[in-house]
């Protein structure tokens with residue numbers, strides 16, 4: 193790669209689509225963000241193309257200056273085929289995203305799921321730097337993961353690895369979007385926070401959560417609960433503590449199986465910080481096997497909401513050079 197060549201990272205989420213222009217050291221040159229057009233798969237692909245064109249023209253660059261494009265999409269991805277198989281929050285089903293973008297731009301395009309690209313971001317630019325056996329767990333509305341073993345991402349046989357959100361924690365637990373019961377993400381994600389908060393309010397518990405939600409139970413989300421907890425609301429604190437403990441159970445399984453050096457937590461729920469991190473760490477230290485529990489460091493992510501776009505660019509750089 194020459195000094196005057198660049199990479200583009202794209203993060204396609206259920207609400208926002210973000211693009212970032214970086215140089216060969218993955219330093220940020222410029223970035224753009226828009227609301228995702230949820231009309232159709234075609235509209236999303238067109239919007240991605242337009243966002244990249246805008247990023248190029250805004251920086252007086254042409255597509256010949258770009259060596260590769262990395263894309264992260266929230267959903268099930270077939271990495272080898274470059275296809276979005278299915279997405280729970282986007283109208284993308286069996287969309288050949290990689291081919292459509294490569295045909296349009298004429299440069300290599302690499303497509304992966306949002307949790308894997310976030311893991312790439314943290315591995316190369318965030319808290320996973322220099323850590324060979326590294327796992328990044330994204331805890332937002334759902335839960336996803338990215339696993340690095342000896343510095344290589346582990347994708348599994350069909351490229352759908354690290355769906356840690358669907359390990360079953362409680363067979364009698366709530367029904368999951370995947371059809372099973374008691375998956376990790378039904379107990380420890382943003383949707384679990386909302387469910388617990390609504391149950392507390394419906395049960396007549398006195399809590400600031402409803403005040404922060406402007407008196408409307410439908411406005412209750414993870415951020416509202418986190419704000420109430422920061423104001424020392426006992427119900428909100430109890431919910432986040434419970435969520436943190438469930439996160440600890442999920443992490444214990446991961447720690448016992450993979451014996452990683454570090455696990456980083458990213459995603460919206462992780463922004464509650466020590467309110468969820470401390471109970472999660474406590475559970476791992478009490479329940480996970482020794483020496484695995486002693487070896488692992490569990491930390492919060494460093495890149496915040498840029499992990500996806502930066503990770504998409506890092507994915508493109510790694511795939512290009514591998």
Ligand SMILES: [Zn+2]
Nearest residue numbers: 358368370375
């Ligand atoms: Zn599930």
